[in-house]
Amino acid sequence: MIEPVLYINIPKLTEKNINDNLINEDKMFVYNEKYVSKKDGCYYSCPWIEHGLVFFHNKIANCCICGHTAGGHTLLRDNYSGQSIDWDRIFKIKEIYRKFHKKGKINKNCIGCPFLKEAKWDNIGNFIDNMYISHWSNCNSKCIYCFSSQHPEKFENKKRYSVLPILKDMFQRGYLSADADISFGGGEPTLLDEFEDIMNFLLDNYFWGIRVHTSGIKYSQAMARAINEIRGYVVVSVDAGSKEVYEKVKQVPMYDMVRENIRKYALQTTFLGRFLISAKYIIIPGINDTKEEIEKWILANKEAGLYTTVLDIEENWYHEHSNNIPKYIFDLVEYAKKRSKKLHTNFELYERLQNVYYNNRGNFFKRLFKRK
Ligand code: SF4
Ligand code: SF4
Numbered sequence: 337m338i339e340p341v342l343y344i345n346i347p348k349l350t351e352k353n354i355n356d357n358l359i360n361e362d363k364m365f366v367y368n369e370k371y372v373s374k375k376d377g378c379y380y381s382c383p384w385i386e387h388g389l390v391f392f393h394n395k396i397a398n399c400c401i402c403g404h405t406a407g408g409h410t411l412l413r414d415n416y417s418g419q420s421i422d423w424d425r426i427f428k429i430k431e432i433y434r435k436f437h438k439k440g441k442i443n444k445n446c447i448g449c450p451f452l453k454e455a456k457w458d459n460i461g462n463f464i465d466n467m468y469i470s471h472w473s474n475c476n477s478k479c480i481y482c483f484s485s486q487h488p489e490k491f492e493n494k495k496r497y498s499v500l501p502i503l504k505d506m507f508q509r510g511y512l513s514a515d516a517d518i519s520f521g522g523g524e525p526t527l528l529d530e531f532e533d534i535m536n537f538l539l540d541n542y543f544w545g546i547r548v549h550t551s552g553i554k555y556s557q558a559m560a561r562a563i564n565e566i567r568g569y570v571v572v573s574v575d576a577g578s579k580e581v582y583e584k585v586k587q588v589p590m591y592d593m594v595r596e597n598i599r600k601y602a603l604q605t606t607f608l609g610r611f612l613i614s615a616k617y618i619i620i621p622g623i624n625d626t627k628e629e630i631e632k633w634i635l636a637n638k639e640a641g642l643y644t645t646v647l648d649i650e651e652n653w654y655h656e657h658s659n660n661i662p663k664y665i666f667d668l669v670e671y672a673k674k675r676s677k678k679l680h681t682n683f684e685l686y687e688r689l690q691n692v693y694y695n696n697r698g699n700f701f702k703r704l705f706k707r708k
Contacts, residue, residue: 359432364411365441372440373454379438382451385410385430386459387513388466391499392416392522393473396426398433399451400468400522403687405655406447418497423511427462450694464506465513469534470522471496477524477551478587479573481620481650484523485587491523500530500537507541514542521549532558539567547571551586552594552615555601563604563612571646572598574615577632581624595636602641611644611682618686619668620650627671634675645676648686661692 371380382388384399389412392400396416402408412429413421433443434457446452473496478485506512518538525531525548535558538546544567548559552572562568574594576582582591601613615637619625634645647669669689676683685693 359429361436361441364443365436366444366447367439367441368447369440371437371442371452375454377456377458378454379434379457380440380442380452380454381434381437381457382446382449382453383466384451385433385437385443385446386457387464388468389426389464390468390470391502392470393496396421398430399466400470400519401449401451401687403651403654403691404448404450405658406449407445408449410443410445418502421502421505423462423506423509450691463511463513465516467512467516468519468521469499469525470520471499471525471528472523474527475524475551476527476553476588477573477590479575480585480587480623481618481652496528498530500534503534503537512543515545516543517545517547518543519547519549524551524554526550526554526556526559532556535559535562535568539565543567549573549616551590552597553588553590555597560601560604563601566605566607566612569612570601570614572601572613572615573618574598574633575618575620576624577629577634577636581629584623585620595640598637598642599640611684613642614644614646614684615640615642616646616648616686617672618648618650619665621653621665625665625668627668630668630672631675634672634679634681638679638681642681644682644684645672646684646686647672647689649688649692651688654688654691658691658695 373379382399384401388398390397390400390409392409394414394416395411396413398410398412399408410433412426436442442452472484472491474491475482475484484491503512520531528534535546535556539558539562546562546568548556548568549571550556550559550573552574559568559570563570572594574582575585576591579591582594583589598613598615605612615633617624617630617633637645649665669685673683
C-alpha cells in the first residue's frame with residue numbers, strides 16, 4: 337500500500353519566475369566556446385542534468401559528482417529538509433539547465449567534469465533514472481580522510497528527513513524510471529532507520545540497479561536480498577589488505593567483521609559475473625600506497641569470492657596533486673589493473689581516478705586501458 341504524500345499549495349512557477357527566483361544565470365552559468373557544440377542537435381550535458389536527482393541532508397542536486405575542481409553538486413533546490421516537492425518546478429529547472437547548455441553557457445560547477453559530454457541527449461521526458469541518497473547523518477567508521485569523521489559534531493545524529501515517502505510518491509507518479517540506477521552513500525546507509533524499508537520497497541517494486549556504498553561494519557539483510565536477487569551492488573569501503581593498515585585508515589577495530597560481512601554478501605550469489613560485491617580501496621599516499629598492501633587486498637578479495645577490483649585515490653590529496661600525480665601512483669594503478677586481469681576480476685576506477693584517467697587519457701592511461 338502506497339502512503340499518500342501531503343502537498344502544501346505552492347503556486348506554479350513560470351519559466352520567468354524560475355529564472356528570477358531559482359536560477360541566477362550570471363552566478364551559476366558561464367559561456368565557454370569550448371562547450372558550444374558544432375554537431376547538429378548536440379549539446380554538452382550529462383546523465384545527471386538530464387535525468388538525475390540527489391537527496392543531500394540539506395539540498396536536492398542534479399548530481400553527487402565532486403571530484404573535479406569546479407565542485408559539481410549542481411543545485412536543484414537549496415535548504416531542503418524533507419518538504420513536499422513540486423516536481424513541475426524540479427523538471428523546469430532541469431529544462432533551464434538544458435536551455436543554457438545548448439547555448440554553450442555551462443553551469444560553473446560542471447566545468448572540467450568528466451561526465452560533461454557532447455551528445456544528442458534526446459531521451460526526453462520528465463523522469464529520473466539516476467538517483468543518489470546521501471544523508472551524511474551518521475557513520476560507524478572514522479576514516480582518516482573523511483570530513484564527517486574529522487568533524488563529527490557537524491554530522492553525528494543530525495536530524496534527517498525520511499526519503500521513503502518521497503520515493504513512494506515518485507513511484508506513484510511514474511517519475512522513477514523502472515531501470516533507474518539508485519545509489520546510497522555519504523554517511524553509512526545501513527544505519528538509517530528506513531534503510532531496510534527503502535531497499536525492500538525498491539526490490540518489491542522490481543527495481544534492479546541499486547548500489548550501496550557502505551563501511552561494511554553492519555550487515556544488512558535487505559542488501560543481502562538485493563544481491564541474492566542479482567539486483568543490488570554493494571561497495572564496501574576497505575582501503576586495506578591487512579588489519580593493521582585498516583585500523584590506521586578507519587580508526588575502528590572492525591577489520592575482521594568487515595571481511596566476514598563481505599564474505600557473507602559474496603555467499604549470496606553464484607552469479608558468474610560476481611561484480612555485485614566489491615571491497616573498494618582508496619589509495620592514501622603515505623598510508624597504504626604500497627604494492628604489498630594492494631597485493632594483500634586483492635588476494636583477500638579473491639579469497640572472499642569477489643570478482644571485482646575497485647580503486648580510487650584520496651580526495652584531499654587528489655585535489656592538491658591533480659596536476660602533478662607522481663609516477664608511482666600510476667604504477668600502483670597499473671599493478672592493480674594487471675593483477676585484476678590475471679585473476680579475471682572486473683576492474684573499475686572510481687571517481688578521482690576516473691578524473692585522472694580523463695585528464696591523462698592521451699598518455700599513460702591510454703596505454704593502461706588499450707585493448708590488447
Ligand atoms: S558536475 Fe558533472 S555530473 Fe554534475 S551535473 Fe555537472 S556535468 Fe553533470
Ligand atoms: S565509511 Fe564513508 S562516511 Fe563513514 S567515515 Fe568512512 S568515508 Fe566517511
